[in-house]
Amino acid sequence: MYNETAQNIRINLKADCSSCFGLCCTALNIVASSDFAIDKPAGTPCSNLQKDFRCKIHTDLRNKGFKGCTVFDCLGAGQKVSQGTFKGKSWQEHPEIADKMFHVFPIMEQLYEMIAFTAEALSYNLSHSLQNRLNKQLENLQDLTDMDADGLLALDIIHCRLPVNELLLETSEYIRNELSSKVFMIKKRKQYRGIDWVGKNLKGKDLRTADLRGAYLIAADLRNSDLRGVDFIGADLRDANLNGADLSTSMFLTQMQINSAKGNDKTKLPLHIQRPFHWTS
Numbered sequence: 001m002y003n004e005t006a007q008n009i010r011i012n013l014k015a016d017c018s019s020c021f022g023l024c025c026t027a028l029n030i031v032a033s034s035d036f037a038i039d040k041p042a043g044t045p046c047s048n049l050q051k052d053f054r055c056k057i058h059t060d061l062r063n064k065g066f067k068g069c070t071v072f073d074c075l076g077a078g079q080k081v082s083q084g085t086f087k088g089k090s091w092q093e094h095p096e097i098a099d100k101m102f103h104v105f106p107i108m109e110q111l112y113e114m115i116a117f118t119a120e121a122l123s124y125n126l127s128h129s130l131q132n133r134l135n136k137q138l139e140n141l142q143d144l145t146d147m148d149a150d151g152l153l154a155l156d157i158i159h160c161r162l163p164v165n166e167l168l169l170e171t172s173e174y175i176r177n178e179l180s181s182k183v184f185m186i187k188k189r190k191q192y193r194g195i196d197w198v199g200k201n202l203k204g205k206d207l208r209t210a211d212l213r214g215a216y217l218i219a220a221d222l223r224n225s226d227l228r229g230v231d232f233i234g235a236d237l238r239d240a241n242l243n244g245a246d247l248s249t250s251m252f253l254t255q256m257q258i259n260s261a262k263g264n265d266k267t268k269l270p271l272h273i274q275r276p277f278h279w280t281s
């Protein structure tokens with residue numbers, strides 16, 4: 001399974017809040033900051049969460065100091081836990097399952113993130129060996145999401161991550177090599193892994209096929225930069241200015257990274273990323 005099928009899996013990994021019991025608004029521990037106006041301990045419903053699991057300030061989150069809620073994306077882990085693992089039983093009606101449900105949610109979230117990256121990797125044209133190993137890993141991760149709550153709670157998530165990370169690294173090297181040598185004709189790929197470019201002026205910079213894994217790009221000026229083929233896994237893009245930037249073939253970019261950045265209608269995004277509603281035109 002690769003290319004179109006994998007791409008569809010990646011594109012369809014989306015939160016459906018109407019099928020979720022408000023898990024991101026309840027399960028997670030959130031410390032008050034410029035992104036979230038109040039302290040909210042793990043397992044305690046946010047004071048803005050209504051009985052029907054809807055947010056009472058949904059349309060005004062940014063103005064009310066809850067910018068972080070417009071950034072968060074569970075990729076569908078919330079509805080999987082609510083409707084799959086707990087078969088439609090809510091923590092409100094069944095308080096005896098609440099604690100377990102709140103602990104399962106962050107585990108499912110991590111599995112979904114790994115599935116998203118693995119499916120994206122499979123959407124590229126890779127060697128057969130790499131495709132086969134990614135396929136096995138994707139099936140394994142999908143199977144894990146079908147385990148019951150006790151099975152999920154017993155999972156060693158770090159142990160799950162290691163082989164996935166290795167495969168994603170291999171995929172990134174392979175694809176960026178191919179793009180550099182066969183598409184962009186770039187002689188030397190740039191390695192900026194983990195670089196601190198907080199607030200840096202990178203306007204109009206050609207960063208094609210660069211390794212920006214884990215880079216600190218907070219508030220960086222990336223306007224009109226060429227970011228095609230860049231590996232963004234784990235990069236911090238909060239408040240980075242992406243107006244007019246080309247990320248159309250950036251790798252391992254997440255909706256959360258894009259939601260946390262600034263951009264406009266000229267910013268080019270990969271297929272699986274939606275343009276945030278708060279971006280200016």
Ligand code: SF4
Pocket residue numbers: 024025026046047048049050054055056057058066069
């Ligand atoms: S402010 Fe709204 S979206 Fe954010 S955690 Fe609270 S209920 Fe959820």
